[in-house]
Every structure is written in C-alpha cells, then in structure tokens.
Amino acid sequence: MITISVDTNACNNYGQCCFEAEDIFALDDDGTLQFVPQADDSRLDELENAADACPMQAITLNR
Template identity: 60%
Template sequence: MIKIHVDMDKCQHYGQCCFEADDVFALDDDGKLVYQEEASDDRLADLESAVDVCPMQAITITSA
C-alpha cells in the first residue's frame, strides 16, 4: 500500500498530477485538488511521476 499526502499549503491546484495518475488525483468542479490518500503498490511508477511533475513539489508518497 502507498500512502499519499499533499501539502495543501503548497498546492496551487495546477492539476499536473492528475495527468499522471487520474485514479488518485482530480480537480473538483471548483478547480480544487482532491485525492485518494492510499493506492496499491502497482501504482508506484505513476505516483512517482506525479511527485516529479508537481510544480510546487507538494506531494509526498510513502510505502505503508
């Protein structure tokens, strides 16, 4: 299991992460980021990409 955390003080809701892992990250109707706090281990590669492409570097993932 992978734990996902987004620092919402840093997040600027650009949604770049949504294009890497759209099953975990999404922008809601108001343009605000919403995300799943857990994902299965087979999602690691896409989640690492999401971490990399975040302009604000607001995403951290940890193996639980």
C-alpha cells in the first residue's frame, strides 16, 4: 500500500496531479485539492508521475 501526503501549505491547487491520477487527486467545487490518502502498489507509476508533475513538489509518497 502507498500512503499519499500533500503539503497543503505548499500546494497551490494548480491541479496538475489530477491529470495523472484522476481518481486519486481532484479539485473540489472551491478549487481546493482533495485526495485519497492511500492507494494500491499497482498505482505507483501514476503517483510518481503526479508527484513529478507537481510544480510545488508538494506530494510525498511512502511505501
């Protein structure tokens, strides 16, 4: 299992991560990032892409 953390102080709600894993990261109606805090190991590539895409480097993954 992969644990997903987002530094909400760093996150500027740009939403790039949402394009990489749409069912894990999403902007709500207020434009604020919501995310699922855990995902299966099979999602690692997508999550790494999301973390790499984040311009604020706000996403941390732990296995």
